[in-house]
Amino acid sequence: MMNIPFGDAKRQYDAMREELDAAMREVFESGWFILGEQTRRFEEEFAQFCGATYAVGVASGTEAIRLALLASGITAGDEVITVSNTCVPTVAAISAIDAIPVFADIDEQTFTMDPTQLEARISPKTRAIIPVHLYGQCTDMIPLLEIARAHKLLIIEDCAQAHGAMYHGRMAGTMGDAAAFSFYPSKNLGAFGDAGMVITNQEQIARNAKLLRNYGQEMRYIHRIKGYNSRIDELQAAVLHVKLPHLNAWNARRREIALQYHAAFESRGIRCPLEAVGREHVYHLYVLRVPQRDRFQVLLHTKGIQSLIHYPVPVHWQEAYAECRSQGACLPVTERGASEILSIPIFPELTDAEIEYIIQTVIETYEDVS
Incomplete structure (x- = not known):
């Protein structure tokens, strides 16, 4: 009888040990651990991989959703439609900004949001939709985008499980107003701890996300808005830089x-x-x-x-x-x-x-x- 684990991050590390150890050693020897060259480089690489204009590294996938919502102007009391068949962090990010989660049902075959069930869940308070690209497959985005446009709703894609997934030739994360990725160790692209990314093609959303992740600072000690501590660290960025080409x-x-x-x-x-x-x-x-x-x-x-x-x-x-x-x-x-x-x-x-x-x-x- 074999013993087969559900996942085994050590196998991947063993296969890349030299390259990963060298990348981590580079960070240790640099003496720079937060928002440095490693982060800047990985943000550029990941944006290019996805086909997005901007990428903003943050502390986790949950934080990526929360900051994407805030950066897009979602506030307390706004309703955000998503699915209930998801990992709790999707909804935790909505609750964290005192917005209201509203659930639409899922498609029987794909287990992603069913666009035919979406419109009935929209109310005058609805401001955004978070489709979850679940298990590694994109939600059916064409009808969802049409509904969002008709009702003037924002779309924040939850791509925590969909690194590299495609929908009619477009990469997951590039179809809405912004998208959130998790690099939790078990993901298709996993770090050695928590890490996340907001991607967008909208300059203002990217700028807001950068301010929000770092106490609202535009430059050191100059705080333009109230922000948070939600930064990807240099070690995780270095690890992800090594892994991304694979x-x-x-x-x-x-x-x-x-x-x-x-x-x-x-x-x-x-x-x-x-x-x-x-x-x-x-x-x-x-x-x-x-x-x-x-x-x-x-x-x-x-x-x-x-x-x-x-x-x-x-x-x-x-x-x-x-x-x-x-x-x-x-x-x-x-x-x-x-x-x-x-x-x-x-x-x-x-x-x-x-x-x-x-x-x-x-x-x-x-x-x-x-």
């Missing part, structure tokens, strides 16, 4: 593994993630929908395969967001899906033998619980 190859490997999973599972009736027409999925997560999900997960673990559930409890059912619970009546697909989804390992360093073992074990386990 991202396309890592995403290609994830897609290769996903294709092997598809080919094996679909013929057995296992419901696999759908890559919608016009989208290029980067498979941050590979999420199955299975009967008796909890039993299925236990059986996988007894056979040496670690799996996770993204996400077992929708945000509107979380105790911390009890005020949102009444919105569940509008979220039948979200609530149904939460009891069926299970994520299995998909990271670039999986070996061919491990992939084959995962495939065989998932099929055997599915037959056991069906």
Whole structure:
């Protein structure tokens, strides 16, 4: 029996040890650890990678959403529409500025925001939409953009799981007014700690984000607005600079593994993630929908395969967001899906033998619980 972790950051580090150690040593020897040359360089590189004009490094993905909202003019009392099938940080960023989260339901096939459910959630207080490009696939942005334009709403893309994902030839993060990325260690492009990025093509949003991340300082000790301490550090920027050139190859490997999973599972009736027409999925997560999900997960673990559930409890059912619970009546697909989804390992360093073992074990386990 093999023992296969859900993810293994050490494998990636071992493969790049020399290059990463040299980059970190350069930071240590420079004696400069906050908002220096490493940050400036990585911001330029990441903006170029995404095809955006501006990139602003911040402390985390959550902070990237919060500062993108503030930099775009969203304030307390404004309603922001997003999804409940997401990691809590998406909504935590809305709550952090005393804005009001409003949830739209998700598409049955992609688990991203369903544009057909969006318009009914708009009110006179609505100011922005946060589509979550979930599991590595973009939300269906064309109809969403049309609705946003018709109602004069801002769009802040949550790209925490979608580094390098494409939608009809456009990169995730370049379709709205601004976008937020997380570089949490487990992401497709991961740092060695918390780090995030705001990208935008709008100069004023970029300028506001830079002020907000650093106490509102335009220059040292000159504070134009009330801001925060939300800065990416030089060490994380250096690590990400080294990793960024490998991202396309890592995403290609994830897609290769996903294709092997598809080919094996679909013929057995296992419901696999759908890559919608016009989208290029980067498979941050590979999420199955299975009967008796909890039993299925236990059986996988007894056979040496670690799996996770993204996400077992929708945000509107979380105790911390009890005020949102009444919105569940509008979220039948979200609530149904939460009891069926299970994520299995998909990271670039999986070996061919491990992939084959995962495939065989998932099929055997599915037959056991069906």
